[in-house]
Amino acid sequence: MSGTFGTGGDEPYRGLLGAEQSGPLVLRRIDGDGAEISIDAARWLGLATAADLSVLDHAAAPLLDIGCGPGRMVRAAADRAVAALGIDVSDDAVAMTSADGTPALRRSVFERLPLEGAWGTILLMDGNVGIGGDPLALLQRCHDLLADGGSVIVEADADAWLHETAVFIAVGDDGSESGPFPWARVGHAALRDLLGEAGLRLESEWQVSGRYFLRARRSISRGSARATATTTTATPQTMTSDSR
Numbered sequence: 001m002s003g004t005f006g007t008g009g010d011e012p013y014r015g016l017l018g019a020e021q022s023g024p025l026v027l028r029r030i031d032g033d034g035a036e037i038s039i040d041a042a043r044w045l046g047l048a049t050a051a052d053l054s055v056l057d058h059a060a061a062p063l064l065d066i067g068c069g070p071g072r073m074v075r076a077a078a079d080r081a082v083a084a085l086g087i088d089v090s091d092d093a094v095a096m097t098s099a100d101g102t103p104a105l106r107r108s109v110f111e112r113l114p115l116e117g118a119w120g121t122i123l124l125m126d127g128n129v130g131i132g133g134d135p136l137a138l139l140q141r142c143h144d145l146l147a148d149g150g151s152v153i154v155e156a157d158a159d160a161w162l163h164e165t166a167v168f169i170a171v172g173d174d175g176s177e178s179g180p181f182p183w184a185r186v187g188h189a190a191l192r193d194l195l196g197e198a199g200l201r202l203e204s205e206w207q208v209s210g211r212y213f214l215r216a217r218r219s220i221s222r223g224s225a226r227a228t229a230t231t232t233t234a235t236p237q238t239m240t241s242d243s244r
Contacts, residue, residue, distance in 0.1 A: 003179045005183065006170040009179045010177055011176070013041070016042065017069075017092045024042070025039045029167070030169060033166070044126060050209065056073075061120050062120050063123065064084070067125070067131055068087060073086070074103065086105075087105050088106065089108050117145065117146070117147060119145050120150050123153050124142070125155050126155060127155065132184075133182025134165070142198070143198050143199050151203065151215050154191060154216075155211060155213055156212045157186060158187070159185075160189035164184060167180045168181060200217065
């Protein structure tokens with residue numbers, strides 16, 4: 001299953017971005033199991049909220065927003081003089097983000113990206129930890145994209161131990177339906193375990209306005225630590241040699 005969020009079929013996500021719809025998007029499992037999930041996707045078109053800004057309080061440049069949508073987080077980062085880039089697989093989302101000069105690329109997170117292994121912060125907002133239907137694979141990819149000591153900040157589901165992976169369709173408020181796509185939902189308690197499995201160390205977690213966020217850090221690799229130690233040890237020797 002290779003579809004992406006809200007695409008294919010009647011393209012309800014594209015309709016939302018084009019302001020042809022104003023209501024929520026509903027996610028519905030194609031196997032009919034579970035309740036429908038209502039997403040306030042129209043919020044993505046607005047300015048960053050207090051909850052969004054709380055995330056940037058924990059962010060360091062350079063920042064990568066995965067699944068940036070229309071770009072509200074990238075713009076908010078720029079307002080704080082934090083260098084940031086958004087990526088999204090939606091042509092329309094990238095066009096909306098870049099229309100005012102906000103940096104964005106049409107790219108999958110699993111494709112080659114700029115600054116591989118050098119990002120200071122990676123954002124997975126608005127349930128984007130579900131991209132591709134495999135949260136562990138996505139978090140492992142984030143680990144590889146981060147610089148040593150860099151952080152990933154993930155928005156998690158309020159249902160603490162939820163860990164659901166399925167194939168969904170998105171349904172617009174006018175009944176329009178997308179094609180099927182793999183997606184996942186992860187609660188804030190279940191996410192702690194996944195972060196650890198991905199080699200990321202939980203640093204902090206908080207909630208604002210009923211939204212849950214976790215920040216986890218990529219540990220400094222042994223190779224980098226050895227290089228730092230060698231440099232630190234070598235410096236006095238070099239100074240001693242120069243003084244002679």
